[in-house]
Amino acid sequence: MIESLLYQPSWRIIDQSSLGYQFDALQSFAIDDTLCAFVGKGESPATSRAWVHHQTIVLGIQDTKLPYLEEGIELLESMGYRVIVRNSGGLAVVLDEGVLNISLIFPETEKGIDINRGYDTMLELIQKMFEAYEVDIVAQEVVGSYCPGSYDLSIDGKKFAGISQRRLRKGVAVQIYLGVTGSGSERAELIRRFYEIGLQGAQTKFVYPDVKPDTMASLSELVDSNLTVQKVMVLLLQTLKNKSEHIFASQLTEEEMPVFEQNYMRVLDRNQKAL
Known part of the structure; x- marks a missing residue:
């Protein structure tokens, strides 16, 4: 049996879940790229990073090909959202103060980490975190959700999370967004x-999701109305502590900061070109 990737000699924890409005989602992409490089070359242990971004819509590359993209973006901006494009796969997702994002960043093994193993590790983490609630967390595509994929996480058929992966410089970043509080159906x-506005009935080669709001919910709606992002952070830390000999809190190091700044400039440039 292959040992779980959650078992690491040491887990480095970067908690950016309370940085507020000043923390830009494009910075997050650059931070994970930076961590991939340092974890990949063995200069950082396996790292878990948690973050929250306010009022942000993250589009996928395919979303930028919508025939009426500008009008769609105008709608989102009129409702107070900032719109950016991510550097990994997937489609549009909503980030706000009730959505906790978690990255697990591993070094690539000699034989390589199979893509499904990365997804399964994140699924295992979330199942362990919510073990005490005795809920059945399922990984399968939820048709009608936004950014649908085979590793949508759901309870009773309602999606509360989606997982993506990014591989860079011998580092593997497995990323999840968890709808913790608020209304999943309102986000959908x-x-x-x-x-609807981005397509306006036009026929396109790519099939965009037909979003059904009642297919999505938050963990506070599905599991426990008293859940908060802070309480889920505690569950994350407890779970990783149980899977490691040593966990420690950290931010980016002096060696990592110049690489982050280079990555951030690249992410900004790519985002401007995509939009």
Whole structure:
């Protein structure tokens, strides 16, 4: 049996879940790229990073090909959201103060980490975190959700999370967004309207999701109305502590900061070109 990737000699924890409005989602992409490089070359142990971004819509590359993209973006901006494009796969997702994002960053092994193993590790983490609630967390595509994929996480058929992966410089970043508080269906309705305006009935080669808001919910709606992002952070730390001999809190080091700044400039440039 292959040992779980959650078992690491040491887990480095970077908690950016309370940085507020000043923390830009494009910075997050650059931070994970930086961590991939340092974890990949063995200069950092396996790292878990948690972060929250306020009022942000993250589009996928395919979303930028919508025939009426500008009108769709105008709708989102009129409702107070900033719109950016991510550097990994997937489609549009909503980030706000009720959505906790977690990255697990591993060094690539000699035989390589199979892509499904990366996804399964994140699934295992979330299942362990919510073990005490005795809920059945399922990984399979939830048709009608936004950014659908085979590793959508759901409870009773309602999606509360989606997982993506990014591989760079011998580092593997497995990323998840968790809808912790707020209304999952209201977030989904926002993306439904974005596609409605972005498509306006036009035929496209790529099939965009037909979003059904009632297919999505948050963990506070599905599991426990008292859940908060802070309480889920505690569950994350407890779970990783149980899977390691040593965990420690950290931010980017002096060696990592110049690489982050280079990556951030690249991410900014790519985002401007994509939009």
